[in-house]
Structure formats: structure tokens, C-alpha cells
Amino acid sequence: MTAWIAVLAASAIAFGFKLFGYTVPPVWLEQPRILRVTEMLPAALLASLVVLEGFSSGQQLALDARLAGLVVAAGALLLRAPFIVVVALAAVTAAVLRMLGWG
């Protein structure tokens, strides 16, 4: 049930933002500082999500096979691998390490 609320609420809000852009007078959003914050916010959020998904286990920090997956992913990104390859390599790395009994 909670998942349903999340799915529908997030969808409604996102659609509201999309529509809002076509309605709002440009001067509201085009101030340099507002633009800067809007542009930079995703970097903070995404970095935060990398840490959360990669190093947390409930409310604790944890180092396990995910770390190796992330390192491999970073290497793939440096080599300009496409998104799907990056994600798949990380999964395979972690899966293989766990199969071998680590992490």
C-alpha cells in the first residue's frame, strides 16, 4: 500500500513540475542563483544515492561485494562504456564475488 502511495504521489508531483514549466513566467526561475542550485542539486543527490546504495546496510555502513562492483563500474565509465554495460559489469562482479564466498 505504501508503495502505491509513493508511486502515485511521485508521479503526480513530477507531472506537476513538467506542466508548471509551461505555465510559469520565466523570470521566476531564471535568476542565476536559482539556476545554479537547480543544476547542482542532482550532483549532490546522485552522489548521496551512490553512497546509500553502495555502502549502507539498514542504518549501518557496510563494505562488501558492492564496493568491488562500484570500482569496476567506475573503470568501465572511464573507458566510456554504455550505461547498460556499466550496470551489468557491476552486477556480475558482485555476484561472482558472492559466489566465491566474499561479501
Added chain:
Amino acid sequence: MRRATGGTRVCTVPGACGTSGSHPSERRRAGVRTGVAWGPGAVAGHPCPVDVDAPRPEHADQHPRERDRRAVVRQGLSVAIATGLYGVSFGALSVASGLTVLQTCLLSLLLFSGGSQFALIGILGGGGTVGAAVAASSLLALRNALYGLQLGPTMLPRGWRRFAVAQLTIDESTAVAVSQSATPLRRLGFWVTGLGVYIGWNLMTLIGAFAGDALGDPRRYGLDAAASAAFLALLWPRLRAREPVAIAVVGAVATTLLIPVLPQGLPVLAAALLGALAAWFWAKRWSAADAEAAE
């Protein structure tokens, strides 16, 4: 960290890849402005689909040639295909994080904004509250409002079209649209890319969701590592200038420190807030540094 972009074409044109603002320093500074940022399809290191350095033909003002129209369609479709592939990973990860196949597909149909979708399932899957998940998703969706602002004069949506245009306003459709030379081509680029990505993203989400459902324990297949890697891949194209790197470091360090302290879901929001504050207060200093560099 300014990476050389040799080899792959990376978009550096102002406004292409979904940005507004036109001052040169504005364009130059933000990693966000280079490379397709994200959305359904924000493929890391994904080259800009548009040949931004190509001279713009003068003739194309009101009656674009057939050849130009075809080029726009090709661009849009190639973006849609790349994006669709990436939808598979969303479908699989979403089901692995505990959502049903139906909820997963509805997210792609209704929310239709890649970064937001990944954030929502990431926080829900990690045990975060509904409020935290929706808040993170919405913060990431905020940029779509900027795209609408930028596309408004081109698309001039009326009636029911207003809703269709709004729903298709994402990174990819904006990027392809704003980099065309004339209004009819911009509209064409928007519709082809927007509809193409919508169809591809949703079809592949469905396939990924069923595949993920059949797999069982996600950790066995390293899907938890895949989720983290997906966020890294979304972040990657933004790390081309020092400012987004600094902000990303703020976000990562804050999260690391806050995970053991705050209830689940809140560290991400706190990190986003701190990142926004840092951007707000550093904005002035960065503008000054830019002005100096320009002299």
C-alpha cells in the same frame, strides 16, 4: 575534474542537452550543461546525439528541407533506442527493490523521468519512508520545469496537447529539440524523441520487470551493486567541471556521516539540502572566479 572529450562527441552547446540560460560563463561552468544529463536514458558518457559544431544552414528557417527533417528523425530515434536499452535495468532493479511489476510499469508510464524513478525505488528498497522517497524523486524531477520553461515558446502547447507535451518533457526530448536550427525542426525533434523514448522506455521496463521477477533473491545476482553503479553512471557525465564535483563530494560525505545517525531515507534528503546550500553560497564565488578567468 575536466575530462577531455576526445573521441566521443560530447555536447557543449548552450541549451542543447536541456539547459537554459545563455551567458557564456553559465554555459561553461556547469557539468550539467555538458552531456545528456539524465532522464529516462541519461546514459553515462552518452555522446550528444546532435552534431553541435555543424554550421547551421541559413535556409532552414521556416521550410526545412526534407533532408534536415530526416536527420532530426534519425537523431531522435537513435536516442530512443539507447534509452530503451537502459529501461531494462530500471525494470529489473525496481522489482528487485520490492515493487510489483504493475507498480514498476506505472512508474515508467506516469512518472517517466529516469533519475526520479531510480531514486524512488532506491529509497523504498532501502527501507526508507514514502515521504523520503517521494521527496527525493520530486527534487530530481524539478529540472523538468526548467525544460518546460525553455521549450514553451517553441512548443506553444494548447488544449490536450499541453498535457502530452508536458509528460514528454525530459532530458532527451529537450536536448534534441533545442539544438535544431528552426522552430519546425525543433518541434519535430521534440515529438520524435519524446514519443520514441516513451515507447522504448516503457516496453523495456516491462521486459526488465518480468526478468527481474523471475530471478529471485536480487543480491545473488549482484543487483544491489547494479543499483549503486546505476547512480554512479547517472552522476558521471555531470562531473566535468569542478563545481559539480565539489557538490557531489558534499553529498557523498554528508550521506556517509548521516547514515548511522538519521532514520533511513533522510540522509539522502539532508545531503541534497546541504548540496543545495553549498551551491547557493558558492555561486557568488564561482561567478567571480569565472569573471577573472575571462579577463
